[in-house]
Amino acid sequence: MYAYDEIDRTLVNERVLEFRDQVKRRLSGELTEDEFKMLRLQNGVYLQLHAYMFRVAIPYGTLASNQLRALAHVARKYDRGYGHFTTRQNIQFNWIKLAELPDALADLAEVGIHAMQTSGNNMRNVTSDQWAGVAPGEIEDPRIWSELIRQHTTLHPEFSFLPRKFKIAITASDHDRAAIKVHDIGLRLIKNEKGETGFEVLVGGGLGRTPFIGKTIKHFVHGRDLLSYIEAILRVYNQYGRRDNIYKARIKILVHELGIEKFSREVEEEWQQIRNSSLQIDDEVIEDIRSRFIYPAYEKLPHMPDELRQAAADPDFEAWRKNSVAPHKIPGYSIVTISLKPIGAPPGDATAEQMDALADLADKYSFGEIRVGHEQNLALPHVAKRDLPALWKALDRLGLATPNVNLITDIIACPGLDYCSLANARSIPIAQELTRRFANHELANLIGRLHINISGCINACGHHHVGHIGILGVEKNGEEVYQITIGGRADEGAALGNLIGPGVKFDEVADVVEDIVEAYLALRERPEELFVDTVKRLGVEPFKERVYATR
Amino acid sequence: MPLVNGGKIVNDGFVKLAVDTPLPEGGDILVPAERFLSEADALLERSGKVGVIWPNNRDIAELVPYLGKLASVALVFPSFRDGRAYSQARLLRERYGYRGDLRATGQVLRDQFVFMLRAGFDSFEVKKPADAEAFMQTAKRYSVFYQPTGDGRITALHRRMQLRHSEGVGT
Numbered sequence: 001m002y003a004y005d006e007i008d009r010t011l012v013n014e015r016v017l018e019f020r021d022q023v024k025r026r027l028s029g030e031l032t033e034d035e036f037k038m039l040r041l042q043n044g045v046y047l048q049l050h051a052y053m054f055r056v057a058i059p060y061g062t063l064a065s066n067q068l069r070a071l072a073h074v075a076r077k078y079d080r081g082y083g084h085f086t087t088r089q090n091i092q093f094n095w096i097k098l099a100e101l102p103d104a105l106a107d108l109a110e111v112g113i114h115a116m117q118t119s120g121n122n123m124r125n126v127t128s129d130q131w132a133g134v135a136p137g138e139i140e141d142p143r144i145w146s147e148l149i150r151q152h153t154t155l156h157p158e159f160s161f162l163p164r165k166f167k168i169a170i171t172a173s174d175h176d177r178a179a180i181k182v183h184d185i186g187l188r189l190i191k192n193e194k195g196e197t198g199f200e201v202l203v204g205g206g207l208g209r210t211p212f213i214g215k216t217i218k219h220f221v222h223g224r225d226l227l228s229y230i231e232a233i234l235r236v237y238n239q240y241g242r243r244d245n246i247y248k249a250r251i252k253i254l255v256h257e258l259g260i261e262k263f264s265r266e267v268e269e270e271w272q273q274i275r276n277s278s279l280q281i282d283d284e285v286i287e288d289i290r291s292r293f294i295y296p297a298y299e300k301l302p303h304m305p306d307e308l309r310q311a312a313a314d315p316d317f318e319a320w321r322k323n324s325v326a327p328h329k330i331p332g333y334s335i336v337t338i339s340l341k342p343i344g345a346p347p348g349d350a351t352a353e354q355m356d357a358l359a360d361l362a363d364k365y366s367f368g369e370i371r372v373g374h375e376q377n378l379a380l381p382h383v384a385k386r387d388l389p390a391l392w393k394a395l396d397r398l399g400l401a402t403p404n405v406n407l408i409t410d411i412i413a414c415p416g417l418d419y420c421s422l423a424n425a426r427s428i429p430i431a432q433e434l435t436r437r438f439a440n441h442e443l444a445n446l447i448g449r450l451h452i453n454i455s456g457c458i459n460a461c462g463h464h465h466v467g468h469i470g471i472l473g474v475e476k477n478g479e480e481v482y483q484i485t486i487g488g489r490a491d492e493g494a495a496l497g498n499l500i501g502p503g504v505k506f507d508e509v510a511d512v513v514e515d516i517v518e519a520y521l522a523l524r525e526r527p528e529e530l531f532v533d534t535v536k537r538l539g540v541e542p543f544k545e546r547v548y549a550t551r
Numbered sequence: 552m553p554l555v556n557g558g559k560i561v562n563d564g565f566v567k568l569a570v571d572t573p574l575p576e577g578g579d580i581l582v583p584a585e586r587f588l589s590e591a592d593a594l595l596e597r598s599g600k601v602g603v604i605w606p607n608n609r610d611i612a613e614l615v616p617y618l619g620k621l622a623s624v625a626l627v628f629p630s631f632r633d634g635r636a637y638s639q640a641r642l643l644r645e646r647y648g649y650r651g652d653l654r655a656t657g658q659v660l661r662d663q664f665v666f667m668l669r670a671g672f673d674s675f676e677v678k679k680p681a682d683a684e685a686f687m688q689t690a691k692r693y694s695v696f697y698q699p700t701g702d703g704r705i706t707a708l709h710r711r712m713q714l715r716h717s718e719g720v721g722t
Binding site: 005010014039121154155159161278288 | 631634637638645646660662681697700711712
């Protein structure tokens with residue numbers, strides 16, 4: 001966990017006061033809606049279909065139990081008793097009143113949570129691996145660097161009015177759980193031959209209307225130069241990024257139009273001017289941040305405790321353990337993923353009661369810490385293996401032990417037309433229907449790792465381009481039509497999916513997905529070959545044939 | 552539009568010239584970039600101060616040869632959403648060492664004052680009179696700053712270091 005000090009807390013409180021004043025001026029009419037819009041967005045407040053939506057930052061996905069309780073409190077007191085975890089390590093509340101927002105922010109500020117820059121054309125919440133600091137084989141905890149960037153980009157005086165939103169993600173593992181290749185800047189923590197910490201820097205990735213996989217702009221930037229290098233990229237983008245067309249304003253378009261070579265020359269030139277400035281990070285600063293990440297006092301525990309051995313006789317427990325429990329860097333401990341994807345429910349939602357109960361479980365079993373991943377699931381990062389059976393029982397009572405992590409019903413979906421004013425089609429009912437179709441655990445298990453991503457519009461909040469199966473809802477002649485892509489992925493081998501053919505109607509989507517899955521089961525070389533690898537090997541054609549032969 | 556300078560509402564001593572306005576005999580003038588660049592010598596020789604109004608899509612480095620002679624540089628926010636002039640301001644102050652008056656013009660609202668001050672602006676053509684009156688109160692809204700800029704304010708990172716070192720004394 002990262003502990004805020006008085007300095008961080010002062011800033012968050014000052015921000016709350018400023019927003020309170022801004023809301024007051026809006027309510028009195030002193031600020032026009034146009035003027036207020038940018039200000040509220042910078043505080044995570046959207047005007048949606050039915051009400052104001054409030055998006056709260058969970059920097060690099062790390063939460064303390066008291067923070068999760070504060071989120072439950074906001075859900076209960078200011079909203080309708082639940083929140084929605086998003087693909088950006090945020091939580092959204094859908095039914096909040098504008099006049100009450102400053103109070104909600106003030107309540108969150110008490111536990112060091114804020115909503116700064118969760119929206120708007122500025123640098124968004126920094127995201128990272130939800131297993132950061134506990135995953136085996138990690139170079140080092142990427143959250144130290146995430147926190148450094150979080151601070152540097154918060155209320156940045158030069159980059160708070162960029163051409164468009166700007167997202168940075170960091171990973172420190174070979175297996176990329178932060179989807180760095182589909183971010184404006186992706187950072188991969190590495191060591192050079194001297195053993196020094198630095199970053200491979202990728203730029204210009206992103207989804208939406210014009211999806212791109214990020215390109216490497218620099219193979220190694222030393223840790224001390226990280227901020228100056230990011231600042232150089234942003235300065236080039238701020239000056240040359242397009243502002244004439246909102247759809248062409250993201251950095252990916254600038255990188256694409258200039259070409260990565262020319263863009264990187266511009267950045268290099270700028271960077272040489274500033275790299276030896278006060279932006280250079282000395283080790284002492286990094287050590288200070290590192291010292292404020294507090295790690296649990298782990299015990300020396302057996303690799304295979306009796307409790308676990310005994311519980312293995314229960315097939316339900318085993319089913320859950322196999323897909324929800326991952327290895328931890330400390331022997332005797334595990335990382336437990338908590339599925340927020342129960343069959344038939346909207347992906348990523350949690351009730352206030354579930355959040356409170358999870359906070360209690362985190363205190364009891366995970367040193368008070370919870371993580372939020374971009375797959376819209378939560379995790380308890382430090383669970384002793386001996387506690388797994390008891391934890392599973394407790395989670396099951398809360399409806400949080402669905403054994404479907406990484407399986408076909410672990411669907412990522414945006415809120416779609418049910419909530420979002422941008423959406424053209426529904427996402428949630430499609431996700432719900434698909435979870436019912438594949439509710440049978442044996443079948444889902446047989447299919448293996450398969451990610452379905454659903455977006456209700458071209459803005460791609462459900463990351464459909466990088467779903468193994470991607471589903472994009474569009475509107476055509478007043479009807480919802482869904483375009484289906486296959487072969488996308490968001491990990492270290494990130495790729496954009498390919499369209500299998502013409503869009504299909506709302507009622508047909510689940511059938512089409514079933515056809516695709518059946519085709520895969522027939523076509524895979526062996527049970528271990530993942531769906532996405534079969535698609536890579538065979539291309540779209542056999543799936544297309546299967547889907548459209550009878551339609 | 553009220554002009555705020557040094558935290559107070561002041562009279563604007565500069566007259567803004569258009570591209571084709573006849574040059575007045577005396578007095579202080581603000582001249583559009585193109586006109587300034589084409590008539591720089593003549594403009595700088597006359598009596599009265601000269602400033603330039605610089606668009607946000609033109610390379611600020613072009614101004615470098617004249618910076619020592621310019622009394623004011625006015626940067627433009629065509630919309631408060633367009634943040635290019637923040638970069639220009641920082642480059643002028645921090646890279647090119649400009650020490651004269653740096654003026655924010657266009658859609659200048661109170662919610663941007665802190666950003667503008669940090670980027671190096673010191674005078675502000677404020678769109679709304681109420682915002683101009685609230686300048687000092689708004690400018691002091693924040694006491695914590697995370698990023699180093701040329702404005703001399705100490706960053707949170709360095710304040711922590713100082714605290715840490717002072718705590719270390721005597722222990």
